[in-house]
Amino acid sequence: xxxxxxxxxxxxxxxxxxxxxxxxxxxxxxxxxxxxxxxxxxxxxxxxxxxxxxxxxxxxxxxxxxxxxxxxxxxxxxxxxxxxxxxxxxxxxxxxxxxxxxxxxxxxxxxxxxxxxxxxxxxxxxxxxxxxxxxxxxxxxxxxxxxxxxxxxxxxxxxxxxxxxxxxxxxxxxxxxxxxxxxxxxxxxxxxxxxxxxxxxxxxxxxxxxxxxxxxxxxxxxxxxxxxxxxxxxxxxxxxxxxxxxxxxxxxxxxxxxxxxxxxxxxxxxxxxxxxxxxxxxxxxxxxxxxxxxxxxxxxxxxxxxxxxxxxxxxxxxxx
Numbered sequence: 490x491x492x493x494x495x496x497x498x499x500x501x502x503x504x505x506x507x508x509x510x511x512x513x514x515x516x517x518x519x520x521x522x523x524x525x526x527x528x529x530x531x532x533x534x535x536x537x538x539x540x541x542x543x544x545x546x547x548x549x550x551x552x553x554x555x556x557x558x559x560x561x562x563x564x565x566x567x568x569x570x571x572x573x574x575x576x577x578x579x580x581x582x583x584x585x586x587x588x589x590x591x592x593x594x595x596x597x598x599x600x601x602x603x604x605x606x607x608x609x610x611x612x613x614x615x616x617x618x619x620x621x622x623x624x625x626x627x628x629x630x631x632x633x634x635x636x637x638x639x640x641x642x643x644x645x646x647x648x649x650x651x652x653x654x655x656x657x658x659x660x661x662x663x664x665x666x667x668x669x670x671x672x673x674x675x676x677x678x679x680x681x682x683x684x685x686x687x688x689x690x691x692x693x694x695x696x697x698x699x700x701x702x703x704x705x706x707x708x709x710x711x712x713x714x715x716x717x718x719x720x721x722x723x724x725x726x727x728x729x730x731x732x733x734x735x736x737x738x739x740x741x742x743x744x745x746x747x748x749x750x751x752x753x754x755x756x757x758x759x760x761x762x763x764x765x766x767x768x769x770x771x772x773x774x775x776x777x778x779x780x781x782x783x784x785x786x787x788x789x790x791x792x793x794x795x796x797x798x799x800x801x802x803x804x805x806x807x808x809x
Contacts, residue, residue, distance in 0.1 A: 498754070506711060507754050510766070519653060519739075519769035520626065521707045523600040530703040532574055537699060539691040542649060543577070545801035546679050550580040553794045558584055560792060560805060561675065564591045565641040568634060570627050571650045572596030575607045578645065579614065586617050593619040593640075597630045627662070634669050642674040649681035649801070652772040655736075656782065659772070663786030667808060676788070676806040680774040684800055686732045693737055693771060694728040701726035704739055704768050716752030723747055727765075735773035741766040779804060 498504045502521060509516045523531070535543040550557070558581060561567075567585075569578055575596065585592055594611070598604050604622040611620045623630050634642065644666065651659055666676055693700055704726050711717040723745050730737040743760040750757050776793075779802075783790055788806040795802045 503715065503754060506715065506751070507756065510751075510756065510758055514765055514767065516767040517707050519704075519707075520599050521710060522703055522768075523598075523603065524706070524710060525602045526709070527703060527706045528573075528600055528603045528606070530699060530706060533699050534695075534703060535576070537692075537695055537697070539695050541688065541692060541800055542679075542681055545796040545798075546647060546649075546803065547577050547580070548796050549794050549801065549803055550577055554580055554584045556792075557581065557677070557794065557803075557805075558588070558590065561585075561590075561592075561643050561677075562641070562673075565643050567592050567594045567643050567645065569594070569596045569645040569647070570630070571646065571648065572598045572607055573603055573648070575611065577647055579611070581645075582611065582615050582618050586615055592643075593621065595621050595623055597623045597625065597627070599624070599626055628665065631665050631669060642670065644670075644674070644676045646676070646678040647803075649679045649771070651678060652681055652774075653770055655770060655772070656778075659782055660785045663782060663788060667786050667788055670808050672808060674807065675791075677803060678806065679801065679803050680779055681771070681801055682795075682799060683732065683735050683773045683775050686730050688800075689730050689737055689771075689773065690728055693730075693739060694726070698726075700728075700739075704741055707768065708741070711751060715754060716750075718750050720747070724766075735775075735778070737771040737773065738767065739769035739771070741768055774802075776802075784809075 498507055505518055509518065534540050572578065582594060596604060596607055601624050604624055608620055608622050611618055651662065654662055705721050705724065708719040708721055712719055723743060724741045725744055727740045727742050728737065743762060743764045746762045747760045748757060749760065780790065783806055787809045789809040790804050791807055792805040793802055
């Protein structure tokens, strides 16, 4: 039995870990994969040959940067949700800077480490780009975007990060974006496309184990930050993909019957053999689904860009 006492829970991380691990079935949020170790693991994932998302979006931005930035116009603030290391974004930053476009760059990320590294690299590589970082979750920072800028807003959401949300959550997210948009603001967003199911499974379940280590990093964080005693060897990473719904899901599966204690939460957990912790969702899309999602949020698609194999697409939205 899980002891549902009420300890002092003074951070969102603790609150969400407590709620997720006392639920049935158990779950944890993938946003907590990220810290200094997790940031590096995700960079390793993006460099994997199986992880096509990074290279396809990189190619789209490289090939279509003239057209994309011409749609952005001049004199704006470029907000990026979940900025990470900014590798792809720098294609646009460099192009905007070289063409003397008046803009400032405001990357947003839950990881302060990622933001510090990004600011350092942008300052070194693109010294003419004005960068102001914002630390927090998408939903927290979306509320503050209007207060932080008097310029037109261009909002970037790359990497198909919207795929971490089920459709009802994605609609809510897009509605929140709609609420802070003015008439001339734009949203530039990546959506991973439906494709050969094996290609998708390979991208999220590499044989080298990097993705497994990335998922397990949340257990490492709980051990280090909350006094947990998770034995990572007692869990295996498992990926499934449903081509009908376009939903890929990641799990950590307990290989044995075991007890886990998290001291800071005053929580004792029981796991049956083969019991799961759901850690991540990665939704895949086609044009019909993207159009439907945008219509539900009262947005309209004004442009779209794809790689040569149609594995991935970037769409530009504005208020309908």
